[in-house]
Amino acid sequence: MGKDNILQVKDLHVTFSTYGGTVKAVRGVHLHLKKRETLAIVGESGCGKSVTSNAIMRLIPNPPGKITKGQILFKGTDLTKVSEKKMRSIRGVDISMIFQDPMTALNPTLTIGTQLTEGLRQHHKNISRQNAKEKALEMMEIVEIPNAMERFKQYPHQFSGGMRQRIVIAMALICEPELLIADEPTTALDVTIQAQILELFERIQEKTGISIILITHDLGVVAKIADRIAVMYAGKIVETGTKRDIFYHPQHPYTKGLLHSVPRLDLEGETLEPIEGTPPDLFSPPKGCPFTARCPYAMEVCNKVFPVHTKLTKSHEVNCWLQDERAKQTLAEVAK
């Protein structure tokens, strides 16, 4: 793991205690992210992708949530160890976050201008009102909001969904963070607006060199803007690789299943192959591979032992027993 990693997550575990028992939401996640890179975390609802990103921001409410194990190294500092005060000076300045729903992410009783400059005034105590406003207007320009001067004084309800998401992006970027976490940033938007926002992300990354963690379930969005992809299932990352590794050489049966279960606009008469069943209960996750119950290739070992980590190429890694030499041999024999 090189020094050029801006973020490195090692063996992260997050649990939530509830009356019904302890939910093991994230169970040993490893991630790394370079400068200027976009990493997409893909997975279904409840797989732990949002919990992972909230843990990086240290936004897991404690209690009930707790980071029980692991390290989150942001430029060498372990974020799981720093004080809340220190963390407050990192949030917004070094790492920023965008949430799914732009309708609820903004305060309806404050003007856009107040909300945009809030971060600046918070983190740079001696910035003048005028300077803050100038900076905010500049950000509004970057996120391509027309009539910035006029819009600055307006309230969120006067903005459409797409425009609100632009405001939220501007808010996240105003202190020039190095890492942006976007949790389903376009899910609440219409496709034509989604296309506008995705283009905007690309332009911003080109301009500022920011690193992005994109959390999504939409494989189309991933194909468009991600560099690398991590596929998550039941609190674990089951496969990581470059965009091409994942789309053209998927190895994990879950990744393959995901790719086969979405229809493609450009193909005709394809049959969808859904993944049967539902994800496991994270109160008592299976000891072995969590995908066993839904996996068409499941073997006896899968249920008992979590698969070893296999590095296929420099970029492509997978956790699956099918990569084991013995399984490969048997499969080859059966194929004959």
Place this chain on the structure above:
Amino acid sequence: MNGKMLQVRQLKKYFNLGKDRYLKAVDDVTFHVYQGETFGLVGESGCGKSTIGRTIMGLYHKTAGEVIFNDKDVHQLKKEEKTSFHRQMQMIFQDPYASLNPRLTVREIIAEPMEVHQLYRYKQEQNDKVFELLEEVGLNRDHANRYPHEFSGGQRQRIGIARALALDPEFIIADEPISALDVSVQAQVVNLLKNLQKEKGLTFLFIAHDLSMVKHISDRIGVMYLGNLVELTASNALYDNPLHPYTKALLSAIPIPDPDMEEKRERIILEGELPSPIDPPSGCVFRTRCPVAMDICKIEKPTWQEIEQNHFVACHLYKKQEQHTPKVTIGMKK
């Protein structure tokens, strides 16, 4: 081709906002659905696609126009006719968490329509039908005594489908039936709907915003924008040969899960956002975002015409075929 099962003619649905202001949710829409086909209705949020579905069902009173189902106007039915109409047409809703009563067991939920219509004299017969339906939708009879909260989203949607099938309808309106579900589960439900259609010869009106899924399941697709149908044709033709600028932009905006394709594609990025349906633009409603808008678009509303066989479009770019008499002409000023 089979006969036209459902005909929607110049349907309008305006919501009265008071002070003489109206929200034109559906404004002059004409299309028909053939027996046994799946007709997809796509469009972005607020384009009026759900309102059309609900107006066809009779859940909303229409403002103008007609909805003809099996040769009868749905909004003019007598009481007895209404009962039989509702046996023939059923609906599947978007949110499987909100559309099932949490205080009823699955058996009660599925049996409710049968009780309303007094289909069975004996409880045993009714229960047998419930079991049969549960198995048809891929659940099992042990599930009958459980409550909705015990099921996952995909399973709940299956319960919703079983309820819609309880009266053996011919026509099902599915309003965003999969958009609340996870990707891997969406495919399960879509395949289930397809199989049921094959087995029972159902006709579907499939309303959704996800064009890739609509294209996958539908025979023909209608594209809506701000209360108007802008284009309607067979689903393959819509992708291969889109005519309306909005359809083109919509198709190009949808990301394809294939990185190489994504790099090569040219995108038409639409400027701006959807105008308000309370005060829609004059003439063509799309002109404010249209990359090829002309002067005439401001003045005149384009007519709904059949440009090629079974390919309808409402756009001034395709106006020049004078000798061609459009089969359906709408666009009358109210």
